[in-house]
Amino acid sequence: KNQVEQSPQSLIILEGKNCTLQCNYTVSPFSNLRWYKQDTGRGPVSLTIMTFSENTKSNGRYTATLDADTKQSSLHITASQLSDSASYICVVSAGAGTALIFGKGTTLSVSS
Amino acid sequence: KAGVTQTPRYLIKTRGQQVTLSCSPISGHRSVSWYQQTPGQGLQFLFEYFSETQRNKGNFPGRFSGRQFSNSRSEMNVSTLELGDSALYLCASSWKEGAPGANVLTFGAGSRLTVL
Numbered sequence: 001k002n003q004v005e006q007s008p009q010s011l012i013i014l015e016g017k018n019c020t021l022q023c024n025y026t027v028s029p030f031s032n033l034r035w036y037k038q039d040t041g042r043g044p045v046s047l048t049i050m051t052f053s054e055n056t057k058s059n060g061r062y063t064a065t066l067d068a069d070t071k072q073s074s075l076h077i078t079a080s081q082l083s084d085s086a087s088y089i090c091v092v093s094a095g096a097g098t099a100l101i102f103g104k105g106t107t108l109s110v111s112s
Numbered sequence: 113k114a115g116v117t118q119t120p121r122y123l124i125k126t127r128g129q130q131v132t133l134s135c136s137p138i139s140g141h142r143s144v145s146w147y148q149q150t151p152g153q154g155l156q157f158l159f160e161y162f163s164e165t166q167r168n169k170g171n172f173p174g175r176f177s178g179r180q181f182s183n184s185r186s187e188m189n190v191s192t193l194e195l196g197d198s199a200l201y202l203c204a205s206s207w208k209e210g211a212p213g214a215n216v217l218t219f220g221a222g223s224r225l226t227v228l
Binding site: 041042043044045046049089091099100102103104105 | 116153154155156157202204216217218219220221222
């Protein structure tokens with residue numbers, strides 16, 4: 001069964017600190033992996049999209065990694081800001097992209 | 113450039129009623145996909161339309177249906193509402209033909225449905 005699991009479920013960090021969110025997947029055949037940020041009351045916004053051959057991709061202070069062998073991805077946030085408080089959702093696309101499997105997200109709270 | 117617009121943003125219905133939600137994609141985008149988001153299940157794919165044709169469908173009962181108009185605007189309908197249909201319904205648009213997982217998606221802010 002295609003599954004995407006994220007950890008931790010929630011996380012609280014101090015402003016300025018770094019953090020890493022994890023995503024493990026059992027999806028076959030793999031097409032791509034995406035990280036989205038969803039602010040409260042808003043729709044998800046794409047942070048990164050990685051295909052099988054990419055193992056690192058950055059978007060400002062966000063860096064995603066992908067290990068296709070172990071089927072793991074991580075999202076590293078550097079020098080966190082209050083505006084980083086949001087839910088981060090890992091999404092894996094299977095096959096020709098006809099199936100999107102969503103993780104349940106990690107809720108990040110950044111406090112001052 | 114206007115983003116993806118969903119209406120209404122909030123609505124309350126009672127069990128057994130039906131509801132219609134609307135999604136206007138970004139100008140020039142021809143693909144619209146719909147998702148249900150609940151605290152327990154997270155985001156789940158409902159269906160995707162391109163050029164007025166349903167191209168992909170998730171694993172939801174037939175009470176969930178949709179359509180797309182010639183101007184790419186899309187509507188989804190849920191009939192015979194159940195308590196479990198309470199959720200945030202999101203739509204996303206993409207300019208490119210193809211499955212949602214193959215394209216960059218831009219999401220709307222969603223329509224929050226509460227079923228009493």
